[in-house]
Amino acid sequence: MKRLLLITAGAAVALSSALVMAQDSPESLLPPGFERPKAARPAAQPQPQPGSTPVIQPLPGEGAAAKPAAPRTLPNGQRIPTLKEIEAMSPEELDELLGLKPKFDIPPAARRSMSQVGVLGVGEGGFSPGSLGGQDARLVGRLLEGNKGRLVSRWGHILLRRALVSRLDAPQGMNPADFAGQRASLLIRMGEGPLARSVVQDVDAANYTPKLTDAALDAYAFTGDITGACPMLAVQGGARKDVDWRVLRAICASFQGDGAAGMAQLDRLIGPNGWKRTDGLLAMKYAGAAGKVRRAVKVEWDDVEGMTPWRYALSIAVGLEPPEKLMKDAARRYTLVNATAPMLSLQSRALAGDKAAGQGILSSAAMVDLYSQIYAQPDIEGDLASMAETLRTAYVGETPSDRMAAIRKLWDGAPDAEARYSRQVLTAYAAARMPVSEDFADDAPELIASMLAAGLDRNALLWTAQADAGSQAWALLALAAPQRAPVEAGPLYGFYDDDPSDDYRKSAFLLAGLYGLNRLDAGLAKEFADKLKVDLNRRSNWTRLIDQAADANNQALVAMLAGVGMQGNSWEMMTPLHLYHIVSALNRVGLGAEARMIAAEAVARG
Numbered sequence: 001m002k003r004l005l006l007i008t009a010g011a012a013v014a015l016s017s018a019l020v021m022a023q024d025s026p027e028s029l030l031p032p033g034f035e036r037p038k039a040a041r042p043a044a045q046p047q048p049q050p051g052s053t054p055v056i057q058p059l060p061g062e063g064a065a066a067k068p069a070a071p072r073t074l075p076n077g078q079r080i081p082t083l084k085e086i087e088a089m090s091p092e093e094l095d096e097l098l099g100l101k102p103k104f105d106i107p108p109a110a111r112r113s114m115s116q117v118g119v120l121g122v123g124e125g126g127f128s129p130g131s132l133g134g135q136d137a138r139l140v141g142r143l144l145e146g147n148k149g150r151l152v153s154r155w156g157h158i159l160l161r162r163a164l165v166s167r168l169d170a171p172q173g174m175n176p177a178d179f180a181g182q183r184a185s186l187l188i189r190m191g192e193g194p195l196a197r198s199v200v201q202d203v204d205a206a207n208y209t210p211k212l213t214d215a216a217l218d219a220y221a222f223t224g225d226i227t228g229a230c231p232m233l234a235v236q237g238g239a240r241k242d243v244d245w246r247v248l249r250a251i252c253a254s255f256q257g258d259g260a261a262g263m264a265q266l267d268r269l270i271g272p273n274g275w276k277r278t279d280g281l282l283a284m285k286y287a288g289a290a291g292k293v294r295r296a297v298k299v300e301w302d303d304v305e306g307m308t309p310w311r312y313a314l315s316i317a318v319g320l321e322p323p324e325k326l327m328k329d330a331a332r333r334y335t336l337v338n339a340t341a342p343m344l345s346l347q348s349r350a351l352a353g354d355k356a357a358g359q360g361i362l363s364s365a366a367m368v369d370l371y372s373q374i375y376a377q378p379d380i381e382g383d384l385a386s387m388a389e390t391l392r393t394a395y396v397g398e399t400p401s402d403r404m405a406a407i408r409k410l411w412d413g414a415p416d417a418e419a420r421y422s423r424q425v426l427t428a429y430a431a432a433r434m435p436v437s438e439d440f441a442d443d444a445p446e447l448i449a450s451m452l453a454a455g456l457d458r459n460a461l462l463w464t465a466q467a468d469a470g471s472q473a474w475a476l477l478a479l480a481a482p483q484r485a486p487v488e489a490g491p492l493y494g495f496y497d498d499d500p501s502d503d504y505r506k507s508a509f510l511l512a513g514l515y516g517l518n519r520l521d522a523g524l525a526k527e528f529a530d531k532l533k534v535d536l537n538r539r540s541n542w543t544r545l546i547d548q549a550a551d552a553n554n555q556a557l558v559a560m561l562a563g564v565g566m567q568g569n570s571w572e573m574m575t576p577l578h579l580y581h582i583v584s585a586l587n588r589v590g591l592g593a594e595a596r597m598i599a600a601e602a603v604a605r606g
Contacts, residue, residue: 470494
């Protein structure tokens with residue numbers, strides 16, 4: 001198994017492509033009217049010679065059995081379409097039929113390399129390009145495809161996102177385009193549509209594989225960027241024949257100046273074998289914005305059931321928001337779309353932020369910017385306007401008590417635990433502005449958790465003097481501190497005695513975090529684990545893999561394995577065993593800051 005985790009330095013994949021370049025036709029030197037070819041003259045009929053017998057063609061069905069005529073085909077074997085089919089084709093489809101479309105539409109010097117695909121370089125915080133270059137493609141592919149995208153930890157989400165967007169070489173035996181497609185697909189499942197789109201756009205469309213093409217379509221649908229797919233569709237042409245692909249080609253034809261042909265194609269793609277009428281009308285409304293061919297389109301939702309990616313993408317792209325009854329039972333992914341969709345209202349984006357911030361999609365600064373815009377809009381009223389005013393007070397209230405009251409109001413007004421944590425992300429910098437005082441000692445645990453949600457560990461550590469040994473504030477700081485002496489038994493058991501969580505989950509997470517960070521003596525760790533009935537020595541295929549990846553000092557692989565181990569809808573699905581191995585592996589490969597934040601988050605939210 002270790003063989004799979006060894007990195008071969010300097011591994012690269014060299015790709016070469018045959019270039020087929022289209023040449024512009026020469027300028028005509030003939031006067032006007034002479035370019036049109038004339039009809040051919042009828043050839044003279046040969047006369048039968050004396051004494052010869054004319055050959056008479058038998059009528060169909062007479063004489064010898066008539067043989068069916070072979071279908072006419074082009075030199076490449078493609079069937080010659082009928083005149084009606086040709087009339088319905090777009091210019092791009094005609095170019096494809098006649099073989100006039102080049103494989104590459106950019107000069108050789110401008111083509112991007114297929115090595116180190118991604119958008120985050122090492123100097124920007126990305127992982128080493130060769131991190132996965134020497135790994136077995138089956139292992140990496142399974143880690144990417146087996147992750148459903150929902151992680152219990154905000155910091156785990158941020159870490160995995162960083163690995164997926166890094167500029168990385170493909171594993172041995174894996175097509176670099178497929179590798180990009182798998183990463184983009186996982187980013188989409190995580191709710192990171194804009195980053196997924198950036199990854200697929202880092203590959204030239206001529207190098208797309210079916211897997212990358214599918215991921216790219218999902219990325220463009222997730223972001224509502226319909227026309228963003230047009231360059232890929234123009235190059236890929238007839239790579240797919242499904243109705244979604246044909247509808248998008250018709251839309252792109254409209255945006256390329258052929259509105260009449262685009263609308264005609266959309267007309268034919270609405271019906272029993274195509275898109276539903278509401279979806280087709282949305283497509284027409286979007287395509288009609290491109291040129292002179294416009295129609296009065298009224299979108300009706302009465303007979304629509306459920307939500308689909310392209311239905312939602314086209315809705316928000318044309319300035320419509322689907323009815324609440326359709327969104328009520330829609331998948332979580334549509335809420336996450338709202339959080340980052342610039343075409344939606346501030347209200348829709350803010351409501352989505354209560355989920356996106358806690359998951360790790362939106363930062364504290366992004367949330368503050370969003371509510372600042374709401375505060376600046378006088379026409380926005382109601383709960384969101386009140387929240388914006390409360391947030392302003394949390395930052396600039398006249399007294400610390402005013403600011404603390406505003407912070408508490410934001411936390412307590414959250415509808416559920418997930419939204420409450422998102423509000424803690426929102427108030428992180430306001431919490432950091434609170435003075436360290438005994439007056440707010442009761443609020444210290446949540447103030448510290450709020451600061452750590454945004455990575456403000458230095459500000460949080462200022463509360464060390466106010467954190468009683470064995471309290472939750474003490475536990476969070478014991479995990480978050482960059483340097484820490486080993487924890488003694490007294491505070492550890494004191495935390496256990498006051499632990500209000502089910503089955504002492506917080507105490508088990510504290511044990512896993514401290515032991516993974518080497519801040520707990522092995523003997524004390526075993527004693528405390530026995531009391532909690534937790535076995536940190538149990539082994540599985542996953543624990544062996546993440547330990548071996550840490551032994552190889554492979555940060556990217558550890559991050560991906562940690563992402564697999566943190567899947568779930570809540571911290572109730574996390575085990576102390578998984579948390580211990582994740583924190584330990586991250587700490588060993590030089591990702592100690594991420595290890596500390598994940599461990600502290602587990603205790604805060606457990």
